[in-house]
Amino acid sequence: MSSITIAIGLEVHAQITSLRSKLFCGCPSDYRDRPPNANVCPVCLGLPGSLPVFNRRALEKAVAVALALNCEISDKLSFVRKHYFYPDMPKNYQVSQYDRYGLTPLAVGGSLTVEVDGSRRTVRIRRINIEEDTGRIVYPERSILGSRYALVDYNRAGIALLEIVTEPDLRSPREARVFLEKLGSVLEHLEVTDTSLEGALRADANVSIAGGARVEIKNIGSPKELEKALSYEISRQLSIIKSGGTVERETRHWVKEKGITVASRAKELEGEYRYFPDPDLPPIPVGRDLIERIARSLPELPDSRARRIAKEYEIGDYMASVLVLHKRLCDHFEASSRACGSPKLIASLLVNELLRWVDEAGMDIATGVSRLSTDRLCKLVRYLDSGLISVKLLKEYVRLAVLEDTDPEELVFRGMTAIREAEELERVVEEVFRENPKAVEDALKDPRAVNFLVGQVMKKTGKRADPKLVNEIIRRRLFEHGSR
Ligand SMILES: [Zn+2]
Incomplete structure (x- = not known):
């Protein structure tokens, strides 16, 4: 198995959730928990005669991401129309960017380095585009199977998206997961995307084994799901190869509920999209002064933060590299270490215990962090120092705090000492x-x-x-x- 080369590339779609309005109209970008089709207007519904107005803040955010990933930035932003017919797209084309016929993506040629089990890998970034999100198809029975009809909600149509495409440099499902987590953390540090929001960070993955056909997997909603989907798909392909078959080039769909990938509609060929420059959106110049201004105001990013906290809190490179994969977790680590002391103990509780239970319960990190709050961590440090609880009990306290939201004080009261x-x-x-x-x-x-x-x-x-x-x-x- 180790001699077989696995090549994985990702196409990541990150919503720019920090924008207040959509990419080409004034509709609010916060569509979650809104009634269906409440955040719509003639522009994002694609009504005849309506004209798009570009949200310049999207360009600033995209430039910050391109700089953070060491990309080369184009001197202009040119939009194309990508045509295909699907009910979630009211205009029947998506405003996107393209890299042929003299057109360029916003940025090309960057990289992001990830560390998995002590070995580092630099993943090349092929391009970064700005494009618009589609609406959502809602099935009343929660899945396409068993639903007699489908509903469409255009609240999401026209939300600003960044498309970040990598070269096929990743070698395992685990690496792909850590890459997506780290990319998410970069976007969090730049205040571009709140990755804890449902659907804010999505990925399509392509995978090929030993130079065979490339299979694309669509519809993956989180780093954890990405690892699962790729593991499933790789074993599926390996069993085809072992039984003497040939893996076919195709697009598959990740079905989260069942933990499998299934063949989906044949993908349009590139030529069928009929890309052409959007006549309503003439190219927008991207000035050097804008790029320099954003470069000067870039915040501390995960790599330099990892180096700083490893040294400042003496927690070692490994702990630091895991903490910075999640901005919330890292913020929590720094705040709690300052408040309660014992940074080594706190790092170990967050990395070895909190993450484990959060993962097992399928909980988001924000919830885990709020349950194992700074106040609760400080109590645990005090209890352990005074000998009131053993290391074994400490771990149990963390488990109960994360999974059942139990305050350590309550456990002491119950006599668990x-x-x-x-x-x-x-x-x-x-x-x-x-x-x-x-x-x-x-x-x-x-x-x-x-x-x-x-x-x-x-x-x-x-x-x-x-x-x-x-x-x-x-x-x-x-x-x-x-x-x-
Ligand atoms: Zn609108």
Whole structure:
């Protein structure tokens, strides 16, 4: 398997959620939780005679992203019409950008480096475009199967999107996930996209194995789903290859609910889109002064932030590299470390515990962070320092805070403390001693026989006890026993 080359490329669509209005009209860009078709006007409904007006703030945001990804920026922004017929697109064309016939994308040729399991990979960025989002098709039965009709909501039609396309440089589903997380973090740091919003960061992935046909997977809504979709698709392709078949070039759809990819409509060929420059939107010059002004005001970005926090809080490069993948998590780490001290402990609780439970519960990081708040983290640091809870209990406290929103104080009140834990263990050890007098005699003569007693206690406690503590209690009891 390691000798087979897997090549993955991504086409990421990020909404510019920080804009107040849509890309070419004054309709509000905040469409979530709005009644269907409430944020619409003649422009974004594509009514005859309406004319688009470009939202210049979108250009500023796009330039910031291009600079952050070290891209070369074009001296003009030229829009094309990409034609295809689909009910979610009221004009029957999408305003986008194109890289042929003398037209150029906004930016080309950048890169973003990711680190996975200690090895770094630089992923080339092929292009960055500005384009408009489509509306949404809503199925009353939640899926296309089983619905007798479909509804269309144009609130999303015309929302500003960045299309960020990579070269096929990624080599595993895990790398693809970390890349999308890091790209999301760059967009968060630049205040371009709030990635916690449903549908704000989406990806299409193309994957080919050992130079075979390229399969495109559409409709992936998050980094975690991306990893799942690619893992599924790669094993699907590998089993075709193993059984002597040939992988066909096609477009597939990720069905999140079932965890599979399915073949979808044949994709239009490039020529069928009938791209042509949009006559309503003449090219907009992108001045050097604009680029320089934005370059000067760029905020701290994930890579330099990782270097700074690794040094400032002495948490090591690995912890820092994971924390900066999520701006919210990293902000939380810095605020909590300043408030409660113990940055190493806090980094480890956030990276090893919080992320694990958030992932397992399919929760967003914002919710996890609000449940394991700075106030709660400070309590945990205090409890551990004072010996009120053990490391094992600490982890349990984090789990309950994240999954059940339980305050650590409440758990102390319920008696879930090291003292109670020790009392409970003393009782179990006493029981084991009573039931195994022969083993106790053996252990008094041969220290290696202690392990049997430890094993018995672990068995009785369902392996939940802290082995170190069990060992201590048994040795102390043996000592008392022997000196009797
Ligand atoms: Zn509108």
